[in-house]
Amino acid sequence: YYQENTIIYFDGSFVKATDAKTNLYSQSLHYGYAVFEGIKSYQTEKGTRIFKAEEHYDRLRFSAETLQMPFTYTTSELVDLSYEVLDRNGLGDAYLRPLVISSPNMALSKGKESQLVIEAWEWNNGYLNDKMRIMTSSYRRPNPEAFHVEAKVSGHYVNSILACQEAKDKGYDEALLLDANGHVAESSGANVFFEKDGVLFTPARGNILPGITRATVIEICKKLGIQVVEKCFKPEEMRGADAAFFCGTAAEVATLASLDDVPFTGKWEDSLSSRIQKAYRNLVLGKSINEV
Numbered sequence: 184y185y186q187e188n189t190i191i192y193f194d195g196s197f198v199k200a201t202d203a204k205t206n207l208y209s210q211s212l213h214y215g216y217a218v219f220e221g222i223k224s225y226q227t228e229k230g231t232r233i234f235k236a237e238e239h240y241d242r243l244r245f246s247a248e249t250l251q252m253p254f255t256y257t258t259s260e261l262v263d264l265s266y267e268v269l270d271r272n273g274l275g276d277a278y279l280r281p282l283v284i285s286s287p288n289m290a291l292s293k294g295k296e297s298q299l300v301i302e303a304w305e306w307n308n309g310y311l312n313d314k315m316r317i318m319t320s321s322y323r324r325p326n327p328e329a330f331h332v333e334a335k336v337s338g339h340y341v342n343s344i345l346a347c348q349e350a351k352d353k354g355y356d357e358a359l360l361l362d363a364n365g366h367v368a369e370s371s372g373a374n375v376f377f378e379k380d381g382v383l384f385t386p387a388r389g390n391i392l393p394g395i396t397r398a399t400v401i402e403i404c405k406k407l408g409i410q411v412v413e414k415c416f417k418p419e420e421m422r423g424a425d426a427a428f429f430c431g432t433a434a435e436v437a438t439l440a441s442l443d444d445v446p447f448t449g450k451w452e453d454s455l456s457s458r459i460q461k462a463y464r465n466l467v468l469g470k471s472i473n474e475v
């Protein structure tokens with residue numbers, strides 16, 4: 184993620200990642216009280232372009248406000264800083280990781296100050312052809328009555344690490360987590376869709392992080408005339424469907440092979456999901472969605 188000469192933005196200046204120091208009494212370290220984003224930039228025909236930068240930074244500000252963390256950057260300042268981090272590191276295809284950390288405070292009350300970090304590292308966007316084998320996790324997503332699940336809060340990711348590691352330990356590529364009521368929610372770091380008889384289904388909002396990629400997929404479906412149904416469903420309904428995919432900034436549109444060893448039955452290449460995957464790739468590269 185970083186090398187000796189990697190430059191990051193840290194609390195008002197650009198510094199070497201290896202020189203940046205943080206306070207060990209930060210609430211972020213002790214309690215997971217921090218918010219972050221995951222954003223990608225792409226080398227396009229028109230130069231380096233951060234995909235949906237405004238949407239990501241609006242969400243970062245929403246997450247900080249939800250946790251009552253002091254945060255005064257505007258979205259456009261954040262976008263400018265991000266391009267500068269990319270530029271200073273000579274990055275094109277990259278992953279950007281803005282993080283807002285809390286000031287030293289061991290009490291369980293809100294921090295008085297916060298600091299912004301923007302890190303970026305190279306990301307190889309070569310097509311992921313591997314289809315993922317996933318399992319229903321024994322871990323549930325956090326209950327929305329206990330956490331603000333629509334905010335991207337560092338502490339929530341302890342749940343993601345547990346679920347992802349459980350899946351890997353059992354020989355799967357990723358986990359599919361249910362919500363507190365036993366309905367399908369999302370993966371450790373991506374949203375989920377499945378396809379049945381020409382219709383796409385995805386969990387309704389309420390128990391998920393409403394992904395920017397999920398919203399983009401829904402937009403693509405509107406443009407392509409594909410019906411999307413947002414609803415509650417159990418894993419039984421998804422198992423053996425025609426096709427399914429995870430979607431998120433990092434994963435993009437990632438093909439799923441099976442859920443709990445039950446394969447998705449349609450031919451991926453003929454699926455609507457595959458058309459959506461191609462359309463998404465075109466969009467991130469700044470092309471029209473139907474280009475081949």
Ligand code: PMP
Pocket residue numbers: 221369370371372373374391392393394395396397430431432433
């Ligand atoms: N759910 C979770 C739990 C995530 O961590 C992510 C990645 N941010 C997503 C969904 C997908 O969100 P996005 O499309 O905005 O990257």
